[in-house]
Amino acid sequence: MMLIQQFPDISLDDTLFVFALEAEAGSVFAEVNTVFTGIGKVNAAIALTKAIARRRPKLIVNLGSAGSLRHGKGEVVCCTRFVQRDMDVTPLGFARYQTPLADIPLVLEQGAVIPGLPVETCGSGDSFEINHGDAPYDVVDMEAYVFALIAREEGIPFVCLKYISDDAGSDAAQDWAVQVHLAAKAFERVLFTAVD
Template identity: 80%
Template sequence: MMLTPLFPQVSPEDILFVFALEAEAGQVFGHLNTVFTGIGKVNAAITLTRAITRHRPRLIVNLGSAGSKRHGKGTVVCCNRFVQRDMDVTPLGFARYETPFSDMPVVLEHGTAISGLPLEACGTGDNFEVSHGDAPYDVVDMEAYVLALIARSENIPFVCLKYISDDAGSEAASDWAVQVHLAAEAFKRVLFQPR
């Protein structure tokens, strides 16, 4: 299986595919450089940092499941803006989502757009969000922000594709459990088949 010409400047062995869970990769990505971080920002940070040291990739591709009220289940979206949605130090006078005493913007911009896919902002947090109201993001996950932050700090190009597994609402947990296993085939259609 060959990658489509999405990344013509990078050979497949120089691409690191990053998933939270093996269920999101299925049997599709076994022949490529993959890493499974586990769930949450801390696990993602530790695992990606180690993987970068080991592999020195020229491109990091994060593939995973996410919730969205805007996009229906089964949609693949591309994210190139990221918000740390559980950062809230407003009692000390900081803006919501702002990391205190940091030069990081509230909305971190790092990532390549993939033609033909909806382009979105992803809110990352260490909780399973079921309501995000008027937040500055339309997609929610638990790892992408820190992956984008590390890729940016290491000056490595970054692609983030999310398979929408639930509507980030009251049925999100049960929807996710069913939909997460369909993610790999959706990513296969985007990455490996002519477009």
């Protein structure tokens, strides 16, 4: 039997593992509750909302690939802060990344810390980021912000781990294609422990 080390009181049957793509899960997660949302914030919102309605999980664990200038390829980081990096309504007087007329902080804080992992801020957006410079996030992906926001709205504990597949630079697309298939084994090492 396998249990998530940080949540020993929540069974795997009550845990929903959320990935954008099947390639990020490999065969490691074949025997647990998974949902594959597809790429981007809209697909992520639709798929996770439907999965929650069907299963009512007690824990949501988002696992996926991401880019980072700060962390090396193959590293796993824990994200507990989220920015919607493509939200820009500055011409109307709102701060960059702020969702207008919504009760959502600029930086959404949501999720449990996994001891031993770097804790970072993830910038999610509907573009493959290759140049984020001085942005208020250290990791980039295309879905995590939505997962964190839905978990907050539904009152469900949340964990977000990202496998760094690329440096979010000019070679990111080629690096991602090679690295994404290694993510599942890295997640397995971090999350699971054998239990008698």
